[in-house]
Amino acid sequence: MHINLQGKTALVTASTGGIGFAIAKGLALTGADVIINGRSDSSVDKALARLREAAPQATLSGIAADLGNAEGAGILTAALPVVDILVNNAGIYKLADFFEGDDDCWEDHWQTNVMSGVRLSRALVPAMLERGWGRVVFISSESARNVPADMIHYGVSKTAQLSLARGLAKRVAGSGVTVNSVLPGPTLSDGLADMFEEERARSGKTLETLTTEFVMTHRPTSLIQRAATVDEVANMVVYVCSKQSSATSGAALRVDGGVVDDIL
Template sequence: MIIDLSGKTAIVTGSTRGIGLAIATGLASAGAQVTVVGRDQGRVNSAVEKVNAAVGRDAARGVVCDPGTLEGTAALIAAQPQADILVNGLGIYGAREFFDIDDALWEEFFQVNIMSGVRLSRHYAKGMRERGWGRIQFISSESALNIPTEMVHYGVSKSALQGLSRGLAKVLAGTGVTVNTILPGPTRTEGAVQMMADLAAERGVTAEEMEGLFLKENRPSTLLHRFASPEEVANLCVYAASPQASATTGAALRVEGGIVESIA
């Protein structure tokens, strides 16, 4: 299968590193022109350079804004009024005892993890519908189905994305615009690597050993028995953004290594 996204424009929020950067690189490698979105000018510049270097052409541009806010959404739309592919990758996470999650933190997770995707999809889906082609993705998590006790607020926000994605897919039924969620599991991003290193230091083991312990203790149902790479997640996103995925919509596409105990 050859995926060709030549002539398509893509926006990937939260794409200065990790899964988002891998998705931006994957889409650019398939021929798309990609807008990298982040909140820090230095990181955006670095990500654009990495994408362009990886594909050997000027495939990426950067927009510095925070789509987790109304002002940031408006800034992104002004800089890039239309897109064929929208990947809502912006998200925050962090462990917190449930009884210590105050209203302000719940609201922050709601705005960043959910409303950023709502606002951008509300705008870009209109143009996609008018042109008769488009791809919208929400980067969710296996935590949407397996709510982690140490991150209830995070899991709830990802569960909400599942409902949002399914509902929007129904709104856009028959238009040529597909909407899906992508469900990664533990992925070897910069943040995850640092977390494993910190835990390894506390427990006196290597970072590699800590990954195995983490999976055994926290994700014992894994069938992969290792963390995925950002590129492995991005591969599914690139396929879902392709013309070949035209019959895949309203779906929760899992790339979580078999952690979820379901055959559906």
């Protein structure tokens, strides 16, 4: 299968590192014009420099905006050109016991993980409908279906994304615009690497070994028995954004390594 997205413009939110950056790179390598987003000009500039090295032929740009509030979403949408592909990757997570997490914790997760996608989809999808083609992807999590006891607020926000994506897919049915969710499991992203940096230095173990131990301890149902790479997650997203994926809409597509123990 050869995916060619030349002539299409893609926005990937929170794409200065981790899964978001891998998605932006994957889309750029298919020929799409890619707009990356981060919270600061410096993070966007650094990511653009890295991305230009990985995809020197691509047309790239970046917009700094914090999508954790309506103002930031407005700054981003006001600066955008016409967008054909929207990847709602912006998200936060924080360990907090249910009985200790306050309203601010819940509100922060809701605004970033859910409302950022609501606001951007509301602003950008109407033009996709007019053109008769578009792709919207929400980056959810296996935690949407396997809600973690130590991050109930996070799990709830990720489950809400599935409802949002499914409902929006129904709203745009038959239009040529598809809406899907992708659910990563444990992934060797920048955040996970940072979490193990001190242990790696202390133990001398490789990052891959430490993350595998983490997966087998905390996600023992994993069928691949390791963390996924960011590129493995990005591969699924790039496909869902492609012209070849036109019969897939309203789906929750797992890249969780089989962590969620069911057949659906």
